[in-house]
Amino acid sequence: MVLHGDIDDIKFRNDENGYTILTLDFKGEPVVCVGTFPPVTEGECIEVTGSFIMHPRFGKQFKVDSVSTKTPDSEDGVIRFLGSGVIKGVGPKTALGIVASFGVDALKVIEFSPQKLSEIKGISAKKAMEIGAEYGKLKAMRSAVMYLQSVGLGLQLAFRVFKEYGEATEALVRTNPYRMIEDVDGVGFLTADKIAVKSGIAKDSSFRIAAGVIHALKEASDKNGNTYLPEGEAAMLAAQLLGLSLDYIEEEIEQLILARRLRVVKLSEGETKRGLMLTKLYRAEKSSATRLAQMITFSNAVEQDADSILNEFEKHEKFLLHPIQRQAATSAVNSGVSVITGGPGTGKTTIVKSILRVFDAWGISTMLLAPTGRAAKRLSESTGEAASTIHRALLSNQNCETFSVQAVIVDEVSMIDVYLFQNLLDALRPETRLILVGDKDQLPSVGAGNVLSDILSSGLLKVTSLEQVYRQDEESDIVLNAHRINRGEMPDLSLKSGSDFFFVHGAYPEEIAEKTIGLISQRLPAYLNCHSSKIQVLCPMKMGAAGTIRLNERLAELLNPKENKAEIVTEYHRFRVGDKVMHIANNYDLTWTRANGKFEESGEGVFNGDAGTVWNIDTKTGEIYVLFEDGRKAIYTPDLRSQLILSYAITIHKSQGSEFDAIILPIVSGSPMMMTRNLLYTAITRAKKLAVIVGEKNTVRRMVENNFVQKRYSYLKQFLIEAEVKSGNLYGG
Numbered sequence: 001m002v003l004h005g006d007i008d009d010i011k012f013r014n015d016e017n018g019y020t021i022l023t024l025d026f027k028g029e030p031v032v033c034v035g036t037f038p039p040v041t042e043g044e045c046i047e048v049t050g051s052f053i054m055h056p057r058f059g060k061q062f063k064v065d066s067v068s069t070k071t072p073d074s075e076d077g078v079i080r081f082l083g084s085g086v087i088k089g090v091g092p093k094t095a096l097g098i099v100a101s102f103g104v105d106a107l108k109v110i111e112f113s114p115q116k117l118s119e120i121k122g123i124s125a126k127k128a129m130e131i132g133a134e135y136g137k138l139k140a141m142r143s144a145v146m147y148l149q150s151v152g153l154g155l156q157l158a159f160r161v162f163k164e165y166g167e168a169t170e171a172l173v174r175t176n177p178y179r180m181i182e183d184v185d186g187v188g189f190l191t192a193d194k195i196a197v198k199s200g201i202a203k204d205s206s207f208r209i210a211a212g213v214i215h216a217l218k219e220a221s222d223k224n225g226n227t228y229l230p231e232g233e234a235a236m237l238a239a240q241l242l243g244l245s246l247d248y249i250e251e252e253i254e255q256l257i258l259a260r261r262l263r264v265v266k267l268s269e270g271e272t273k274r275g276l277m278l279t280k281l282y283r284a285e286k287s288s289a290t291r292l293a294q295m296i297t298f299s300n301a302v303e304q305d306a307d308s309i310l311n312e313f314e315k316h317e318k319f320l321l322h323p324i325q326r327q328a329a330t331s332a333v334n335s336g337v338s339v340i341t342g343g344p345g346t347g348k349t350t351i352v353k354s355i356l357r358v359f360d361a362w363g364i365s366t367m368l369l370a371p372t373g374r375a376a377k378r379l380s381e382s383t384g385e386a387a388s389t390i391h392r393a394l395l396s397n398q399n400c401e402t403f404s405v406q407a408v409i410v411d412e413v414s415m416i417d418v419y420l421f422q423n424l425l426d427a428l429r430p431e432t433r434l435i436l437v438g439d440k441d442q443l444p445s446v447g448a449g450n451v452l453s454d455i456l457s458s459g460l461l462k463v464t465s466l467e468q469v470y471r472q473d474e475e476s477d478i479v480l481n482a483h484r485i486n487r488g489e490m491p492d493l494s495l496k497s498g499s500d501f502f503f504v505h506g507a508y509p510e511e512i513a514e515k516t517i518g519l520i521s522q523r524l525p526a527y528l529n530c531h532s533s534k535i536q537v538l539c540p541m542k543m544g545a546a547g548t549i550r551l552n553e554r555l556a557e558l559l560n561p562k563e564n565k566a567e568i569v570t571e572y573h574r575f576r577v578g579d580k581v582m583h584i585a586n587n588y589d590l591t592w593t594r595a596n597g598k599f600e601e602s603g604e605g606v607f608n609g610d611a612g613t614v615w616n617i618d619t620k621t622g623e624i625y626v627l628f629e630d631g632r633k634a635i636y637t638p639d640l641r642s643q644l645i646l647s648y649a650i651t652i653h654k655s656q657g658s659e660f661d662a663i664i665l666p667i668v669s670g671s672p673m674m675m676t677r678n679l680l681y682t683a684i685t686r687a688k689k690l691a692v693i694v695g696e697k698n699t700v701r702r703m704v705e706n707n708f709v710q711k712r713y714s715y716l717k718q719f720l721i722e723a724e725v726k727s728g729n730l731y732g733g
Helices: 075-083 092-112 114-119 125-150 155-175 179-183 189-198 206-224 231-242 246-258 279-297 307-317 323-333 348-362 373-383 390-396 418-426 451-458 477-486 509-528 548-559 638-643 677-684 697-705 716-727
Strands: 002-013 019-026 029-036 045-055 059-070 262-266 274-278 337-342 366-370 387-389 407-410 433-438 462-466 501-505 535-539 567-569 574-576 580-583 587-596 599-606 611-618 623-628 633-636 644-646 649-651 660-666 687-695
Touching: 002 029, 019 638, 029 045, 029 155, 059 125, 075 092, 092 114, 092 125, 114 125, 125 155, 155 179, 179 189, 179 206, 189 206, 206 231, 206 246, 206 262, 206 274, 231 246, 231 274, 246 262, 262 279, 274 279, 279 337, 279 418, 279 433, 279 716, 307 323, 307 348, 323 337, 323 348, 323 433, 323 462, 337 348, 337 451, 348 366, 348 373, 348 407, 348 433, 366 373, 366 390, 373 387, 387 390, 390 418, 390 599, 433 451, 451 716, 477 501, 477 677, 477 687, 501 697, 509 535, 509 548, 509 660, 509 687, 535 548, 548 574, 548 644, 548 649, 574 611, 587 638, 633 638, 638 644, 660 677, 677 687, 677 697, 687 697
Parallel strands: 029 059, 337 433, 337 462, 366 387, 366 407, 407 433, 501 687, 535 649, 535 660, 660 687
Antiparallel strands: 002 019, 002 045, 019 029, 045 059, 262 274, 567 574, 580 611, 580 644, 587 599, 587 633, 611 623, 623 633
16 A cells, blocks of 8 residues: 655654654545654655554554655745754754755755855855765665665665665665675575566576575574585585576685685595585684683693682581582683583582682682573572673673683583684683583574584593582482483472472373463462562473463463553564563663662663563553663663563573573473473473473473484584694693
8 A cells, every 4th residue: 555645743763773653644634654764854745655554552553664755846845854854964944044045946956066055144165065965865875775675675674784885775786685695684595686686687696606605504504503514515505595506506616715705624634525614603613712722821831729728618618529529620720721511410600619719819800701691690699799791791891802800700601602702702811711611411502603512522621520419409309300311311200299390291282381371370389489470481492382472472461461551562572561571682782771879870782581571661652661680771662672572481492591490391292303302401400499391201201312412513623623733732741
């Protein structure tokens, strides 16, 4: 449907991405239009395409798919246009003066003869040329956005493309639309390919083939965590995508290698088979290996004696360290880089606390880090020391080359992808001591790479593997069953009084969902004497009756009923004041505030996995106000709401690095590639006080027996070995 008319009122606009709510005068009737718009002004004539929708609160609205603007054709229209502030340096008074001098031709003068503006009192020659330049930028942007819409890009994406390429947008996209794949988030191969077809670019164009190869490698990284692919596998995937023979693909691969857009790695000694890596991933893994090697070689050659300090630690804590724990602490404080790995209850936290005591006695400044907000909070609570997310620490330190501390301890290392690892290592000095702590049997990172696994398998770093359960609550059935699962043994599902691990039978998805809802809303809060918000549902999958999407809908209505609370319905969710929510993207620009005594601090950056509660909703602007668990407050404008999800139920992958008082795990039969042992193990180890599995015993058994781990191609291990060869034996023996 097409509407056209003058803009009566702009109710809301986000200049960063163009999201706008405005009222259009369409044949004398006001129509509320919502969507992404190029810069527009009140009084301007526009044409919009889209469709009417019924908003549950605001009623009938026109959802805009595309926008075209028209030059004002009356003096009043030109005055309103220029006086709106859309052109930098021109306000209402200046607009009146320009139109008084040049009438309806004012915009032509600004575009083609801006020097004439200096004839007007108050406008210097310099300002006249600046006004002309600003108007030129505006026209170029509008032209580019309209062109991008004409070739199939949505307004929001078109806006992003223009921000990347500026006035050169149309020329660049017409010549090679595939370059957008690498330059602009949200543009994939299929989108670029459609534009290429409309632009008449040949199917066997080198632009297209190169984009297909890079797309295949990027997909392998984004979806499966691979940092490289064997050349034959990459070529085959690209050939299938492009509908071309391998000859075309292989020829273009060589050109990409020559242009250093792809890097080659050797797959095994003496073989001619090659692996292909995107340059960005190659640099991330190789840089990480080089930095680790430097840090190892910079460590002190002579070990310091920590025994007396550890003895004092034992007296203070009133228990004795196991010899392996003492060895781990001694090795860590005397190494450039060391790793401590083990499952729940094996003493990782105790070792970290003892290391902190040693470093404090030696006067060594230390920083505690973790990949997610919840993991950082847990690390802080368990050690009694301040801890931060890696992202936040990097942001806080962005004006300095490196961290000023002498030692860094990183928890939950299994979650760290190679990009984050590279950024962390780049922020450390070569002499900084780095201690990596994690559970090698947890799920791998969501992002690319196999950081912890590669480091362990390289054999080049000092590693302490903790197998025995030392924790004082070693009789915990959560801990015992987690270790059983990890060994491939069935957990004890028998009903035992006083246990912290229970099994509830459910035969089919709908029954499993009903029992899960009953547990979180009634039985477990009474059993634990806690609020339902302290209980977390963890699901293997998003879809289905017992998946996160449907359970979130039901739990939100049950646990946070309407009761006159403000709410808003988005394309995917219904948010209400009081809802549990989670942020699901790394947004380095989202601003936040936090009360700090009498003062209020502010900063930027909200990251994947940050959890909180909706504390306010502005139904007029569509803004959602979120209070995070660490006290930060952030405002989500309509364009950012897609970065929020309800979190009464979350996927097990999203729970990594977190710990909850109680978890409920509804499990249904699913793909063997999904329903695996380490998925079950990861879920159980998130529980602190109580874990409940809802489902069938046979489903649990199949998961325990299914030790499938999807193959990840990563090269950090080999780069580490190469770095060791170049520098000689890293430990001098």
